[in-house]
Amino acid sequence: MTATETPSSAAPSAPGGGERGGPPARRGLRRFLSARIRRGGLPYLLLLPALVLELLIHLVPIAVGVVMSFRELTNEYLRHWGDAPWRGLDNFRVAVDFDGSVGAALLKSFGVTCAFTILAVGLAWVLGAGASILMQDAFRGRGVLRALFLTPYALPVYAAVITWSFMLQRDNGLVNHVFHEQLGLTDEPSFWLIGGNSFLSLVVVSVWRTWPFAFLIITAALQNIPRDLYEAAAIDGAGIWQQIRKITLPSLRPVNQVLLLVLFLWTFNDFNVPFMLFGKAAPEAANLISLYIYKSSFLTWDFGTGAAMSVLLVLFLLLVTAGYLLATSRKKRGADV
Amino acid sequence: MSRSSRSRGRLAAAAALTTALTATACGGGTTTDGSSNDDPKTLTYWASNQGPSVEADKKILTPELKKFEKKTGIKVKLEVIPWDSLLDRILAATSSGQGPDVLNIGNTWSSSLQSSGGLLPWNKENFEKIGGRDRFEPSAVAAAGAKGEPPSAVPLYSLSYALYYNKEMFEKAGIDGPPKTWKEFDATAKKLTSDGRYGVAVEGGNPVENAHHAFIFAKQHGADFFDAEGNPTFDKPGNVKGVKQYIDLLANDKVAAPGNAEYAQNQTIKDVATGKAAMMLWQAAGSTLKPLGMKEDEYGVAPIPVQEGQQDAVNSMVAGINIAVFENTDNHDGAMEFVKFMTSDAEQKILNETYGSIPPVKPAQQDAAFGKHEQKVLREVLSNSSAPLPQVPNESQFETLVGTAMKELFADAAAGRTVTEGAVKQRLTKAQQQMQK
Numbered sequence: 001m002t003a004t005e006t007p008s009s010a011a012p013s014a015p016g017g018g019e020r021g022g023p024p025a026r027r028g029l030r031r032f033l034s035a036r037i038r039r040g041g042l043p044y045l046l047l048l049p050a051l052v053l054e055l056l057i058h059l060v061p062i063a064v065g066v067v068m069s070f071r072e073l074t075n076e077y078l079r080h081w082g083d084a085p086w087r088g089l090d091n092f093r094v095a096v097d098f099d100g101s102v103g104a105a106l107l108k109s110f111g112v113t114c115a116f117t118i119l120a121v122g123l124a125w126v127l128g129a130g131a132s133i134l135m136q137d138a139f140r141g142r143g144v145l146r147a148l149f150l151t152p153y154a155l156p157v158y159a160a161v162i163t164w165s166f167m168l169q170r171d172n173g174l175v176n177h178v179f180h181e182q183l184g185l186t187d188e189p190s191f192w193l194i195g196g197n198s199f200l201s202l203v204v205v206s207v208w209r210t211w212p213f214a215f216l217i218i219t220a221a222l223q224n225i226p227r228d229l230y231e232a233a234a235i236d237g238a239g240i241w242q243q244i245r246k247i248t249l250p251s252l253r254p255v256n257q258v259l260l261l262v263l264f265l266w267t268f269n270d271f272n273v274p275f276m277l278f279g280k281a282a283p284e285a286a287n288l289i290s291l292y293i294y295k296s297s298f299l300t301w302d303f304g305t306g307a308a309m310s311v312l313l314v315l316f317l318l319l320v321t322a323g324y325l326l327a328t329s330r331k332k333r334g335a336d337v
Numbered sequence: 338m339s340r341s342s343r344s345r346g347r348l349a350a351a352a353a354l355t356t357a358l359t360a361t362a363c364g365g366g367t368t369t370d371g372s373s374n375d376d377p378k379t380l381t382y383w384a385s386n387q388g389p390s391v392e393a394d395k396k397i398l399t400p401e402l403k404k405f406e407k408k409t410g411i412k413v414k415l416e417v418i419p420w421d422s423l424l425d426r427i428l429a430a431t432s433s434g435q436g437p438d439v440l441n442i443g444n445t446w447s448s449s450l451q452s453s454g455g456l457l458p459w460n461k462e463n464f465e466k467i468g469g470r471d472r473f474e475p476s477a478v479a480a481a482g483a484k485g486e487p488p489s490a491v492p493l494y495s496l497s498y499a500l501y502y503n504k505e506m507f508e509k510a511g512i513d514g515p516p517k518t519w520k521e522f523d524a525t526a527k528k529l530t531s532d533g534r535y536g537v538a539v540e541g542g543n544p545v546e547n548a549h550h551a552f553i554f555a556k557q558h559g560a561d562f563f564d565a566e567g568n569p570t571f572d573k574p575g576n577v578k579g580v581k582q583y584i585d586l587l588a589n590d591k592v593a594a595p596g597n598a599e600y601a602q603n604q605t606i607k608d609v610a611t612g613k614a615a616m617m618l619w620q621a622a623g624s625t626l627k628p629l630g631m632k633e634d635e636y637g638v639a640p641i642p643v644q645e646g647q648q649d650a651v652n653s654m655v656a657g658i659n660i661a662v663f664e665n666t667d668n669h670d671g672a673m674e675f676v677k678f679m680t681s682d683a684e685q686k687i688l689n690e691t692y693g694s695i696p697p698v699k700p701a702q703q704d705a706a707f708g709k710h711e712q713k714v715l716r717e718v719l720s721n722s723s724a725p726l727p728q729v730p731n732e733s734q735f736e737t738l739v740g741t742a743m744k745e746l747f748a749d750a751a752a753g754r755t756v757t758e759g760a761v762k763q764r765l766t767k768a769q770q771q772m773q774k
Contacts, residue, residue, distance in 0.1 A: 075730060078431050078453040079664070101770030171596040194542065194599050194748035279601060280421065281544045281741040283748060298425055299737040300771065301449070 062314075068307035075301040084304070091308035102296070106309060108284070109292040113268060116199065116288060120206040121263045125256075127207065128214025133248060136222050146219070153212035161276040164205045168192035168277075193278060198286040206273055210263060221255040222248070257328050264324075265317065289313060372457065372662075372669035380671050381414045383426070383440035385658055387494065387692045389628045391417045397691050405678050411671045420545075424733065430663065431455030438666040439675050442490055444657040445726045445736065447482045451489035452730040457662040457672075458487040467491065467677040477697035480655040480725035490659030491676055492697035494689055496620040497719040498553065498653040499711075500639045506534070506615040507637070515639035519582070522616075522642045526592035529615040536592035538614035539583075541747035542601035544740025547583075549654055550618065551739050552726055555579030556651035557644050562739065567729040571739060571769035572762050580743060581761045588750035598744075598751035609636070620656050623711045624693035638711045640718050653723040657697065695719060731772060738768040 068081075069091055077084035097103040131149060135142055152160065167174040169192075176189040192201045229247050238246065271290040274282055280299060282291045293313070297306025382402070388394045394417040402413040416437070418426055424446060430436025431453050442450060450456055457463065459481075464470040470478060477495050481488035500515055507514075510529050516522040526536025540546040555562065560575025570576070587593040594614070597605070606622055608614040610629035618641055626636055641652040660679055662672045678684060685701035695716050696702050707716065726732060742764040750756045 075449055075453040078428065079434075079455050081432060101767055105771070170599055171594075189596075191599060191748070191751060194744070195752050279542075280737070281542075281744050284745065295737070298428065300734045301428070 065307050066311055068304055069311045070308075071304050073303040073307070078301070078303075081303075087304060091304045092312070094305055095309050095312060102305070105287075106289070106292060106296075109287045109289045112199070112285065112287055113289040116203060116206070116286075117264060117268045119203050120210065120267045121260065123203070123207045124211040124214050124263055124267075125260060127211040128216075129218050129252075131211075131215050132219040132222055133244060135219070149215055150212045152208050153216070157209070157272045158276060160209065161205060161273055164201075164208075165193065165277050168201050194283050196285045198278065198283040202274055202277065202286045202288075205277060206267060206270065209273060210267065214259060214263065217255060217259050218252060221252050225251045261321065261324060265321070268317065269313075372664060372666045372672075374669050374671075375667040377668050377671055378410065379412045379414060380439060380668055380675055381416065381437040382675070383423070383437040384415060384417045385423055385441040385443070386417055386419050387658065387694075389625055391419060393628075397688075401684060401687065405675060408678070409671070409674055411668070411674070413675065427455070428453075434665045436663050436665065438663055438668050438672045440661055440663060441493065441658050442661055444477075444480045444490070444492070444655070444659045446733050447480065447489050447659060448728040449730050449733040450661075451482045451486065455664050456489040457664050457666075458489060459491055460487040463487075463673070464491075466673050467680055472680070472698050472700065474697045474699060474702075474720075476655055476720065476723070476725070477657055480657065480728070481659050483728045483730075488659075490661035491680060492657055493660040493679060494658040494692055494694035495697040495719055496656040496658075496694050497715045497723050498549070498618055498620050498641055498656065499714050499718060500616060500641050501609060501619050501622050501626075502616045502637045502639070503609055503612055503614075504635055504637050506612055510615075515637060516642050517639075518645050518647075519642050520645050523590055523592070526586075526590065526616065530592050534612065535594045535608075535614045537586055537616045537618075538600070538605040538608040539586055539593050539597045539617070539747075540600045540603070540605045541587065541593075541598040541751075542744055544744055545736055546740070547743035547747075548736040548740035549656070549726075550583045551576070551580050551743060552654055553579075553641065553652060554583045556724060557647065558582075561727065562735055563727040563729050563731075567727075567731070569731065569735065569769045569772045571735075571772075572765040577758055577762045577765060580739075580746070580765065581756065581758055584743065584746045584750060584756055584761065587747060588756040595751040598747040621693040621711075621715060624691070633709075633711075638714045640714060640722065649722060651722055651724045653718045655719065655723045655725040657694075734772055738771055739765065742768045 070086055070088065071077075071081075071084040072087045072090075073081055073084045094100065094102050095106055098107050135146060166172075170176060170189050173192070175192060179185045180189045191197055225248065229251075230243055233243050233247055269290055270288065271294065274286060274288050274291050275294070278286060278291075280295070282288070282295075289309075293306050293309045296309060297303045384394060384398055386394055388397055395415065398415055398417070402415055406412055420443075423441075423443070427436070427440065427442065427446075427450065431450075436455075442456075451458075459470075461470070473492055474495065477492035478488055481490050481492060502515055506529060512525055512528060516525045529536040539550075552562065555576045556579070558575035558579045560570075560573050560579060562569065562571055562576060564570050587595065587597055594608075603625065605614070605617050606619065606625050607629060609617050609622075610626055610631045623633070623636075623638075627633075643650040643652055660676055662669070662676060666672045679688070680698055682698060682701045685696040685698045686704050686706060689696040689701070690704075690706040693711065695707060695712060696704075701707075702716070706712075727735070746756055746761060746764055749760070
């Protein structure tokens with residue numbers, strides 16, 4: 001943090017400025033202190049509104065959610081949820097009782113979400129990295145292509161996913177029209193929104209939505225790699241693959257570290273895409289944990305258990321994030337030496 | 338890499354984490370108690386989507402609200418809310434205390450919402466303010482809350498299920514009239530199923546529709562989804578049989594198209610209107626068939642069939658829309674006045690006629706508008722052979738869980754897997770285990 005130089009006219013009045021007339025020595029000290037506060041405190045003062053909003057919008061709801069997870073918050077207490085009885089760890093017990101129906105379904109949903117996240121993030125990154133490397137060199141139409149690639153990211157989620165859900169319909173959807181009627185790849189029109197295929201649909205739509213972000217970030221990062229590195233490598237006889245492996249990827253490392261983490265968190269927590277694709281009753285194969293928690297709270301009206309699941313989810317994500325940051329930064333430190 | 342870029346990476350990661358965390362956290366507000374008259378000049382009204390679209394509803398309701406404004410000077414702010422988000426909105430309003438003054442609810446939610454305490458109870462005194470409880474059809478009031486407690490809402494539009502069929506398809510197949518038993522239904526449906534056309538269409542991807550049919554079919558097998566104490570009995574043999582019979586329309590009998598398994602946007606009505614399917618089990622479909630180009634004499638309406646040899650069996654639920662006053666209203670008197678207006682004889686006649694439903698207000702029923710064939714059938718079913726869905730606090734959970742289980746069963750059947758009684762039972766047991774308490 002750098003201290004900002006403050007023009008004295010704009011400086012806030014010193015704290016305690018009301019009590020004037022102390023002994024001269026003390027006054028000098030106070031002036032010295034207030035000057036320091038003035039200089040060092042301004043950045044904090046400027047940060048204050050953001051901090052208050054952050055507290056209100058993020059931290060307070062999180063705290064409320066944690067409190068809810070210890071209570072029996074069913075429809076009876078919905079109106080006066082301050083009166084809901086405390087349940088201790090019961091909500092958590094229900095959630096992690098994997099022999100019970102609720103816990104077993106949660107575990108299954110967790111598994112589905114993990115598989116989905118790994119696939120979706122992996123594919124989004126590969127596509128994003130591949131496309132941005134291919135478009136690193138200038139050629140005719142590059143700008144148009146770049147704009148085109150970014151379109152899914154610019155579209156409103158709702159409109160985009162609703163369009164997908166129409167395309168994926170069995171009887172009148174575009175996907176079956178092409179696969180089944182025109183190409184004859186399947187004997188029967190397939191279901192894409194119910195049954196096992198729904199997992200595939202979810203991965204495709206999610207990758208379609210997120211890869212432009214990967215593309216954008218990696219494209220930006222590529223601008224920072226000095227061209228002469230490649231030229232030197234080319235002179236030394238390095239092929240295109242070697243250049244990518246030895247120059248491009250290592251240079252992208254810090255960007256990738258953040259990019260993958262962000263993609264992971266977004267994808268793991270994604271609610272919009274599956275909800276709009278499948279509605280309230282998601283097929284089992286695509287029952288992501290966010291949907292399952294929604295169902296557990298809003299459809300069965302047991303907000304306590306839903307909150308407990310959310311808390312568990314947050315703990316899991318914190319753990320993964322901390323582990324990931326630790327592992328990646330340690331590796332890097334090793335590489336620096 | 339330099340230190341600063343690493344810490345920048347950490348910062349970005351932390352920011353991302355915060356964003357991610359908020360997605361899983363829940364908010365809430367404080368509740369102020371009771372109703373007041375702080376804002377006597379305006380009302381907010383949440384209407385359910387009764388017509389072909391939200392826009393159509395706005396067109397239908399706005400002139401009526403203007404009449405009310407002229408009469409009382411109270412301006413009504415109208416919001417038409419689609420069915421798939423109405424309950425969520427009501428829950429959010431209940432927990433935050435911030436909501437409409439008057440709202441529509443599906444009558445099957447009455448009991449669940451009653452226990453949440455967010456709606457004004459309709460005791461004798463309140464009923465008196467709108468002309469007394471006797472004006473309403475008793476079966477409709479019985480479906481507005483748990484037995485022995487003041488109803489949580491007042492009946493507004495009454496509906497029942499009926500068998501709708503495409504007359505032209507019946508004629509072409511040489512079928513004289515609508516089937517009366519399920520055996521006749523199967524034979525009729527098989528005759529109508531050929532060349533990519535099907536005997537019947539079902540809304541298999543819509544949990545709520547599924548749950549309603551589960552209730553009707555189970556009733557015909559002598560079973561209920563809740564016992565007298567209000568405990569779930571989802572996997573009782575009669576329930577399993579009932580659910581299986583409904584799923585079998587697609588699974589075993591194959592008289593419904595496999596694609597029906599993902600229908601959730603009223604494609605069923607469209608199929609009947611366009612001749613892709615000949616029959617459907619629906620509530621007051623006339624007002625939706627009309628904009629799809631089907632004239633009144635092109636479709637027939639009959640009571641839903643019963644099991645072989647049964648008489649006076651249940652063949653519908655007491656369906657309907659109720660109007661409720663939000664407990665936290667800031668215009669209590671205006672809200673009561675508005676409910677009185679909406680349930681007045683004149684408004685009941687206009688609105689129910691437009692929506693093709695039956696007025697739950699007795700004097701309004703006498704009007705000639707409700708003497709049409711469709712309304713006559715619906716009315717007879719409603720008064721003779723329908724039963725209310727279980728009025729227990731867990732009713733809405735039942736709809737979600739059983740309806741979703743049936744959606745999965747339809748998906749299995751559509752994928753060509755055989756659906757056995759064991760499979761049905763297993764799904765219903767699992768659904769029951771997810772009922773808390």
